[in-house]
Amino acid sequence: MLLMAIYWVTEVIPLSMTAMLPAILFPLLGIMSSSNVAKEYFNNFHFLLVGVVCLATSIEKWGLHRRVALRLVTLVGVNPAWLLLGFMSGCAFLSMWVQNTSAVTMVMPIVDAVLQQILKAHEEGYSGEDNPTLELDGTCTDSILYKKSQPAADEVRRQGRMLCKAMCIGIAYSSSIGGITTLPGTSANLIFSEYLNQVYPDCNSINFGNWLLLCLPISVIMLLLTWFWLYWLFIGSDFKFLWQCRGEQSERERAVKKVLEDEYKKLGAISSQEIFTGVVFVVMILLWLTRSPGFIPGWGSLFPHKSNYITDATVALVLGVLLFFVPAHGPSRKYESMISWKEFQASMPWQVALLVGGGFALAKGAEESGLSLWVARLMTPLGDLPVLATVTIACLIVTTLTEVTSNAATITIFLPILSPLAEAIHVNPLYILIPATLCTSFSFLLPVSNPPNAVVYAYGHITIMDMVKAGLGVNMIGVLALLLAIATWGIPLFSLDTYPEWAPTFNSTTP
Secondary structure, three states, X not given: OHHHHHHHHHOOOOHHHHOOHHHHHHHHOOXXXXXXXXXXXXXXXXXXXXXXXXXXXXXXXXXXXXXXXXXXXXXXXXXXXXXXXXXXXXHHHHHOOOOHHHHHHHHHHHHHHHHHHHHHHHHHXXXXXXXXXXXXXXXXXXXXXXXXXXXXXXXXXXXXXHHHHHXXXXXXXXXXXXXXXXXXXXXXXXXXXXXXXXXXXXXXOOOXXXXXXXXXXXXXXXXXXXXXXXXXXXXXXXXXXXXXXXXXXXXHHHHHHXXXXXXXXXXXXXXXXXXHHHHHHHHHHHHHHHHOOOOOOOHHHHOOOOHHHOOHHHHHHHHHXXXXXXXXXXXXXXXXXXXXXHHHHHHOOHXXXXXXXXXXXXXXXXXXXXXXXXXXXXXXXXXXXXXXXXXXXXXXXXXXXXOOOOHHHHHHHHHHHHHHHHXXXXXXXXXXXXXXXXXXXXXXXXXXXXXXXXXXXXXXXXXXXXXXHHXXXXXXXXXXXXXXXXXXXHHHHHOOOOOOOOOOOOOOOOO
């Protein structure tokens, strides 16, 4: 475990290859047989990932993401503050269903075009028709502004740079904030869900519906407070726009509005492929929500055999495979399915699949060797602290480590450590594991913290110090919002105040 943690943090070899170490070392050291280790490398998590990626491939191929993002942005208006909130909301919504990196790469080209038009209209009085191609050369400040000697021109240039910084950082952060909302939203959530299935097979407390009930308010709180924080940090401290009625639009706002309208018109009428993809998307969500909602019997109870035979992965696979059957253009001469294997393969995160498999093998090895029990007994003194204090310590540790290593690697390292800790201090494991899982996504400080940060940093509009200053505030917002949720509506939602029957018990006082 220490060797893999060091390799994952330092990345001396690719992350996915580090995940292969249990398959080599466990048989050699007599911990597990090779066949038993191999079983951990492909399981229910991977089926769910395949189904979700199939849908994400179709969404991206047929342009449904652009239509959704542009529509959400135009609903909030073109004032810079509202525009920032609109783009952040659109990116957060997309990242609930597709990979965070994909959501950022979908939204950033639209953001770039809008930023260029804002700055041109503000500096030169352009009306929007002057840049019909909406293309950028890599910067959105000096290259598109006249250099004037007047102090006013310098101030305009500074405001333009600040707007670029706020918009770009907001897109990166909102993708991570939106990703925590649903179980398929991030790899960390999926790893946590499958870890529960592996270690606590009788635990049926976590499903799509109650996870959404817990995390949607957290995401909304974080998104709004992050929006306020970025606006105050980069744009200004004047929040009069919140209660002032909208008057006549400025030249800049009219230019931005025209950009958004032109971009949406370029999409044309909604295609049959987009409609079908949208229907599959909605059906998948509804089936996830109603399979086993908890407060009433779901459709999963219609099947007479064991209720855990059918999972969210079954739903995702059925609808994902359907996209390979349905013809994209109807009964035409040239058959083309909604997605092809080549398109799916290009979108499938194979590195994450191997990384997760290695994590499950590591967790199984910790259990088989007795390491989990030994670590749990070492940590029993933490039981003297209030539970919320223990949760806070775990959150701060995870949040710190996830800044310098991948989210999937971080949660893979900590799950086999924190679950025995919860058992040792006789606390519901979900009380510690859920906050730790969510904190894994709070990697806001550095471009290397996660791929969305790296994507927006590559555009060249922000510096590392910009991201560090903004990220410190957002990290604090995230941890406080999470602790609020766990200490209030999280307790009755998951019965966190009781030790569950599905968790093992042992005498932690044994010397």
